Amino acid sequence: MCGIAGVRDLTGGVVPETALTAMAGLLSHRGPDESSHWSEPGTGFAHTRLSIIDLSASHQPMHSADGQWVLVFNGEIFNYRDLRATLDYPFRTDGDTEVLLAGLALRGVGFVEELRGQFAFAALHRPSGTLHLVRDRLGVLPLYYRHDGDRLVFASEVKAVNAVADSTPAVDPLSLDAYFAGRSVPAPRSLFAGVHKLPAAHRAELAADGTVTVRRYWSAPPVDATRRWSDAEVVDAVDEAVRDAVAAALVADVPVGSYLSGGVDSSLIVAVMKQLRGDSTVETFAAGFGDPRHDELGWARRVSEHVGTRHHEVDVRAADFEELWPRLTWHRDAPVSEPADMAVFRLAETARKHVSVVLSGEGGDELFAGYPKYRVAPWLDASRAVPAPLRGSVARLTESRLPARLGRARIALRAVAAPTERDQLQSWFAPFTADERQVLLGGTPAPDRLREVPVGADAVDRMLRYDLESWLPDNLLERGDRMSMASSLELRPPLLDHRLVELAFRLPSSVKVRGGVTKWALKEVARRYLPTEVVDRKKVGFRVPLDAWFRSGLRDSLWGRLTDPSSFVGATLDRALVRDLLERHDSGRFNEESRIWTLLSLEIWHETCIRDARVANVRS
Numbered sequence: 001m002c003g004i005a006g007v008r009d010l011t012g013g014v015v016p017e018t019a020l021t022a023m024a025g026l027l028s029h030r031g032p033d034e035s036s037h038w039s040e041p042g043t044g045f046a047h048t049r050l051s052i053i054d055l056s057a058s059h060q061p062m063h064s065a066d067g068q069w070v071l072v073f074n075g076e077i078f079n080y081r082d083l084r085a086t087l088d089y090p091f092r093t094d095g096d097t098e099v100l101l102a103g104l105a106l107r108g109v110g111f112v113e114e115l116r117g118q119f120a121f122a123a124l125h126r127p128s129g130t131l132h133l134v135r136d137r138l139g140v141l142p143l144y145y146r147h148d149g150d151r152l153v154f155a156s157e158v159k160a161v162n163a164v165a166d167s168t169p170a171v172d173p174l175s176l177d178a179y180f181a182g183r184s185v186p187a188p189r190s191l192f193a194g195v196h197k198l199p200a201a202h203r204a205e206l207a208a209d210g211t212v213t214v215r216r217y218w219s220a221p222p223v224d225a226t227r228r229w230s231d232a233e234v235v236d237a238v239d240e241a242v243r244d245a246v247a248a249a250l251v252a253d254v255p256v257g258s259y260l261s262g263g264v265d266s267s268l269i270v271a272v273m274k275q276l277r278g279d280s281t282v283e284t285f286a287a288g289f290g291d292p293r294h295d296e297l298g299w300a301r302r303v304s305e306h307v308g309t310r311h312h313e314v315d316v317r318a319a320d321f322e323e324l325w326p327r328l329t330w331h332r333d334a335p336v337s338e339p340a341d342m343a344v345f346r347l348a349e350t351a352r353k354h355v356s357v358v359l360s361g362e363g364g365d366e367l368f369a370g371y372p373k374y375r376v377a378p379w380l381d382a383s384r385a386v387p388a389p390l391r392g393s394v395a396r397l398t399e400s401r402l403p404a405r406l407g408r409a410r411i412a413l414r415a416v417a418a419p420t421e422r423d424q425l426q427s428w429f430a431p432f433t434a435d436e437r438q439v440l441l442g443g444t445p446a447p448d449r450l451r452e453v454p455v456g457a458d459a460v461d462r463m464l465r466y467d468l469e470s471w472l473p474d475n476l477l478e479r480g481d482r483m484s485m486a487s488s489l490e491l492r493p494p495l496l497d498h499r500l501v502e503l504a505f506r507l508p509s510s511v512k513v514r515g516g517v518t519k520w521a522l523k524e525v526a527r528r529y530l531p532t533e534v535v536d537r538k539k540v541g542f543r544v545p546l547d548a549w550f551r552s553g554l555r556d557s558l559w560g561r562l563t564d565p566s567s568f569v570g571a572t573l574d575r576a577l578v579r580d581l582l583e584r585h586d587s588g589r590f591n592e593e594s595r596i597w598t599l600l601s602l603e604i605w606h607e608t609c610i611r612d613a614r615v616a617n618v619r620s
Contacts, residue, residue, distance in 0.1 A: 001141075001490040002060070003027025003048040004072040005155035006122055007164060008131045010210055015044030023160040024048050029331070030074070030156060032488045036060065038070065043124055043131075045072045050488055052076060052252050052357060054095030062097055064105040065090050068126050071101045074156055075119030075141050076492070078248040083114060109134070109203065113217060116248065116499070118492065120198075122154055129208035137218045138363070138496045139187075139200025139473025142481055146195050152206050157482075158195050158333035162613070165194075169613045171568075171606070176441060180432045183337040183598055184475040188214070191334060191605070200473040218498070220468060220505040223457040227506075234511045235524045237503060242525060245497035246272045249359055256492075257283035257355035259347060260311070262299025264519065264526050264535060265361030265370075267307075269494060271529035273359065274307045284309040285351045285358065287343040289316050289545055299534065306531060314350045316343045321554060325601075329608045331486040332479070335601035339546050341479050348487035356490060362476055363495035366467045367504035369512035370519040372408060373415070373428050374460050377513075380415055380424060381459035388419040403589060422453045425466045429475070431598040440573045460509035468501075546593040550585055558582070558596060561603045568606035569599055 005023035007015045020037035024046040028035065031048025038045050038061040047060040053076065062071050077083070080096035089102035096117075103111035104123055109132050118140035123132045133154055135143045145154040146161050155161045162169050172193040175185045185191055187199035198204055201218040229237075246269055250256055258270050274282050286300035297313055304311035324342050329335065336342075351358050365371050383391060395417035399410050414433055418424040423434065432440060454469065456462035477493070484491035494500075507521065514520040526535045550558060562578050564570045569578065578599060585592040 001030060001050045001052065001076070001485065002074040003030030003156045003160070004046070004074045004120065004122060004143075005160045006043070006045040006072060006153070008124070008152045008154075008206055009042050010129075010150040010206075010208065012042040014041060015039045017044075019164045020044045020046040022163045023155060026160045026163055027156055029488055030485045034059065042129075043070075045070060045122065045124075047072045050356070050490060052254055052490055053080075054093055054097075055253055057093040058095035058097045060097060062101055064101050065092075066105060069101060069104050070124045070126065071097065071104065071121060072123075073097050073100055073119065073121040074143075075117060075121070075136065076251065076490075077115050077117040077119065078251050078497075079114075079116040080251075109205075110217075112203065116497070118496075120156065131206040132203060133198055133206075134203040135198045135200055137201045137498045138468075138501065139477050140481065140491075140493060140496060142478065143198040144190065144195055145198065145204070147206070147212050148194070150210055152212070157331075158190060158192055159330070159609075161195055162192065169193075169610050171610060176572075177437055179335065179602065180437045180440060180598065181426055181430045181434075182470070182475065183429065183431060183601075184334065184478065186470055186474045192609075197474075200469075220465060221502050222455070222505070223461060223508055224506040225457065229507065229511065231511070231524075234507060234521050238500075238507075238521050239525045239528065241497075241500040241503050242268065242495070242522075243272055243276070245494040245500045246359070247276055248497060249492045249494040250276065252357050254356040255283070255354065256357040256359065257285060257351055258309075258359040259351075259361065260284040260286050260300045260303060260309070261361070262286065262296040262301075262303055262534070263361065264523055264530075265364035265495060267303045267530050267534055268364075268522070268526045269359050269361055270303065270309060271307050271526075274309065275529075282307070282309045283312065283351070283354045285312050285314070285347050287314050287316055287347050289343070299537065303530065303534060306534075312350055312354065314343075314346045316346050319553070320346065321549070322557065325604050326608045328483065328486060329601070329604050332482045332605075333609060334478070335598070335605040336479075337475055337598075337601065338479060339597060341483050344480065344483040345486055348484045348489045348491075352487045352489045358484070358489060358491055360480060360491055360493050361495060362480055362493040363472065363501070364519065364522055366464060366472050366476075367495060367501060368519045368522040369460055369464060369509070370522075371428075372518065373412070374463060374513050375516060375518055376412060377459040377463045380412075381421075383416055384421065384424075392417040392419065421462075425453065425463060426470075429471055431595045436577065439577050442574060458509050460513055461505075464509075464512075465505070468505075472496075546597060547585075547591045550593055550596055551588070555586075558600050562596075562599055567603055568610075569603045573599070 024035045027048045031050045033051040034049040045061040060072055077096035080099040084099045087102045112134050119136045120141040120143040121134050144158050144161050153161050170193040175189045175191045178185045187197040190197050202216050204214045206212050260266050260270050288297040395413045399413035402410050415424045415427045418427045454465035456465050480491050511521045523535050562569050581592045584590040
């Protein structure tokens with residue numbers, strides 16, 4: 001994994017070495033092993049390297065043998081050896097970077113469709129003057145850019161884009177509604193004015209005339225309605241695809257370990273990994289929170305003992321949040337959207353002492369319908385037969401009276417209250433309803449921030465496709481990348497290997513949700529590797545006991561930050577609504593942790609990425 005950055009100036013102006021050095025410096029955590037840059041009139045590239053493959057060579061920026069292409073690349077191409085055998089090219093290294101460069105030189109940018117792996121790269125075709133920006137199919141790795149007329153600046157993280165901006169960072173007001181709707185901002189927007197996020201499975205081209213064209217190059221296939229799968233065929237196919245994906249993700253010239261929460265996804269990955277590794281040691285890593293309601297350390301130990309790994313644990317406490325919140329916000333370049341991010345960072349810190357790469361379980365729920373919401377998707381679909389005003393008023397009244405312990409029921413009722421299917425799809429991860437967002441933002445009209453409902457075979461399939469396009473790349477994977485890279489650790493989610501993804505989406509919903517059981521097909525595969533009690537235990541998730549911490553160790557901090565008129569939240573949002581949320585949570589009768597977290601994360605983001613950046617700019 002690496003950090004990439006660059007500037008393309010179509011007027012032919014010189015890109016200052018100081019600018020490239022500054023951008024690389026801000027990405028040093030992504031690539032602590034090497035930093036370099038290259039420039040010519042009109043273009044400058046910078047690269048920081050975390051050496052994983054071909055450790056002694058594969059230096060970047062890299063030029064093609066004919067000099068026509070220049071590349072900066074972040075990621076891993078797992079099938080690079082197979083691709084290399086198909087390319088008639090004078091290779092000078094043994095790494096995947098030059099395989100990508102050779103493919104571009106011989107087959108053009110369409111070569112991206114042959115890649116298997118996780119990647120984000122920028123490539124300049126010097127004869128045409130075209131700059132290509134490309135992001136992997138699932139959005140595992142990030143890529144941001146700012147286009148101001150004749151100049152485009154790109155980087156792996158927003159901070160490096162802002163480092164060479166002509167103005168200080170500013171909030172994009174149109175993105176606030178989207179943030180309050182999902183705790184993150186969907187591509188192509190970001191919370192920073194003028195900064196765009198390249199969507200997953202897309203590539204952008206900056207032509208010599210200054211035109212930017214963004215194209216999709218991959219989509220999940222539709223359900224294969226022509227095939228009748230037997231249960232045995234499904235389980236065998238998924239098993240084979242999982243093993244193949246894990247094997248591909250083990251390609252490295254450095255030690256590879258794995259996160260192990262004790263849930264089905266990470267446990268299955270670890271079990272397969274251990275089988276593939278044979279007698280070789282497998283290092284696993286788990287986090288706990290000192291709260292028996294959410295602590296899964298016991299399950300992780302159980303799996304580790306069953307599989308036979310060398311296991312490591314880390315404890316996360318309330319004090320860690322106060323210490324880490326601004327630091328990890330800086331790394332995220334966005335509000336820290338989930339409390340578990342703190343634990344993921346502590347995990348990454350611990351893992352980096354032993355390995356350079358970890359596998360993780362992201363994607364299993366979004367491919368095979370693992371969340372409880374998928375179980376009620378058909379019922380929610382049927383609920384829209386009731387007129388929206390009546391449905392909404394009844395659901396809102398019921399939801400307002402539910403006790404704190406029925407948090408999942410509150411989320412479901414908010415989904416019921418949403419007027420349309422696309423509103424319902426968005427609402428599952430929404431801390432605030434559309435009406436609440438209007439109050440928070442002072443009646444500012446919300447932009448059309450919702451993605452369209454994807455075409456799908458049924459309600460479950462549409463929900464899965466929606467999450468694949470939004471929640472997964474814009475929240476889950478974005479968090480995973482930043483929290484691991486903050487410790488210079490490469491994260492690989494093998495369940496998001498695009499071949500496994502394509503298989504999962506060709507399968508019918510009946511093998512994903514069956515008889516009230518979510519993630520049926522993947523759990524049946526897991527039974528071949530893991531004890532029954534691990535596979536069938538109740539899903540807990542990676543949870544942090546914030547409800548209690550917000551009434552104790554973190555209470556004074558959140559009240560001060562969210563009610564101070566000089567704060568961003570205090571000055572921008574409706575104070576009465578914010579205070580009401582805090583008082584409701586303090587009462588102990590309601591659990592408003594998700595909404596408080598959303599507000600507090602926004603405030604800390606503004607302090608760290610906007611206010612402090614402006615102060616630094618003034619001082620400089």
